[in-house]
Each structure stands twice: as C-alpha cells, then as structure tokens.
Amino acid sequence: MKNIICSLSLLTFSLNACNSGTEKKTESKDPIMIKSGSKGEISRKEDVKTSEIPKELNELIPVDILDGKSKNVYEKYGIEFSGNCYACDLANLSVTKNKIVWTNVCDEKDTFEINTFTSATEGNTTVIKTAQSTYILTKIDEAPVYKLVTEGEKPNPKNKRLSGYFTTKQALPLFREHDCGDFEG
Numbered sequence: 001m002k003n004i005i006c007s008l009s010l011l012t013f014s015l016n017a018c019n020s021g022t023e024k025k026t027e028s029k030d031p032i033m034i035k036s037g038s039k040g041e042i043s044r045k046e047d048v049k050t051s052e053i054p055k056e057l058n059e060l061i062p063v064d065i066l067d068g069k070s071k072n073v074y075e076k077y078g079i080e081f082s083g084n085c086y087a088c089d090l091a092n093l094s095v096t097k098n099k100i101v102w103t104n105v106c107d108e109k110d111t112f113e114i115n116t117f118t119s120a121t122e123g124n125t126t127v128i129k130t131a132q133s134t135y136i137l138t139k140i141d142e143a144p145v146y147k148l149v150t151e152g153e154k155p156n157p158k159n160k161r162l163s164g165y166f167t168t169k170q171a172l173p174l175f176r177e178h179d180c181g182d183f184e185g
Contacts, residue, residue, distance in 0.1 A: 057094075057137065057146075059169045060093040060095075060167065061168070063145065064078065073141045077143070077145055079180075084106075088159065091103060091104060091157075099113050101113050102155075102162070112160050116130065125138045125139075136151070143167060144167060144168055144171060145167050146165065146167070
C-alpha cells in the first residue's frame with residue numbers, strides 16, 4: 001500500500017511537471033498567433049502593440065540593380081526592362097493594413113491579394129507574416145529603395161514575378177531608367 005501511494009504521488013508530480021513544461025514551450029516570443037479555425041483568422045496577444053505599416057509601402061514599383069558599381073542610387077537602380085516592357089511579368093506591390101496586393105505591371109486588373117497577415121515595423125524594416133511566407137521589406141536607401149526578402153513558400157502567381165527591389169511610384173521618375181522609352185514590344 002505504501003508503494004502504491006508513493007508511486008501515485010510520484011506519477012502525479014511527474015505529470016504536473018510535464019504539463020508546466022509543455023505550457024512554457026507553447027508560449028511564443030512571437031506576438032502573432034494563427035488560429036486554425038475555418039476562416040484562418042489571425043489574432044494578436046493583447047499585451048503586444050504592433051506598429052503601423054509605413055504609407056510608402058502602399059504603392060511600390062519594382063526596380064533592379066542596373067549598375068552595381070555606381071554610387072548614385074538613381075543610376076544604380078532602375079526598371080528591369082525585360083519584366084516591365086517585354087515580358088510584362090513583374091508585379092507592383094501594395095501593402096496596407098488590410099491587404100497585400102501584387103499587380104501585374106502591364107495590367108492593373110491582373111492582381112493577386114492576401115488578406116490574412118500580420119506585420120511589424122521596426123526602424124527601416126517591415127516584417128509581414130502570412131500563413132505560408134514571411135516577407136521582409138528593408139529600406140536600404142533614402143531614395144527610397146526597398147529590398148524584399150521572402151522566407152518560406154514563395155507565391156508564384158501567373159504574370160506577377162516578385163522583384164528583389166522596389167521604389168515608390170513618386171520616386172520612380174528620378175531614376176535614370178524609369179520607363180520603357182520608345183519600346184513598343
């Protein structure tokens with residue numbers, strides 16, 4: 001009888017120790033929690049404040065490195081001729097607090113949207129998390145030029161190839177290569 005009581009006490013103690021360890025492991029340092037409900041809604045822990053998405057990110061135009069040796073940002077970056085003028089397979093990017101939209105550079109009606117995501121901005125970096133991917137937009141120059149890094153599953157919507165660099169629509173005319181010129185391809 002004494003052995004049974006000791007064994008049950010030890011078993012109860014062990015189970016309680018395992019449960020509290022499990023709870024500690026499930027607590028995430030990440031302020032974002034994704035519910036596995038039917039709608040895939042995202043909720044946030046109430047004690048964490050998320051920052052607003054910079055307004056500059058609501059209308060980004062893809063650019064590419066044209067002259068990597070140039071120290072002048074407006075000569076170093078410019079539109080990728082093939083993706084903007086010939087193949088028309090690049091995507092503009094718009095990030096607002098409610099949605100992410102990729103739009104084909106040649107057809108404003110050809111879009112791909114994500115409505116379920118979370119974001120956080122710290123300094124020059126905005127991190128956007130979806131169920132499948134994490135997008136990191138970092139302002140690498142005051143022109144402004146943003147670098148996009150995608151982690152996880154990369155979306156591959158038809159005719160909406162993601163560029164590695166973006167600028168704002170307002171800044172695009174400042175770049176030496178900012179349009180297709182006389183190309184009528």
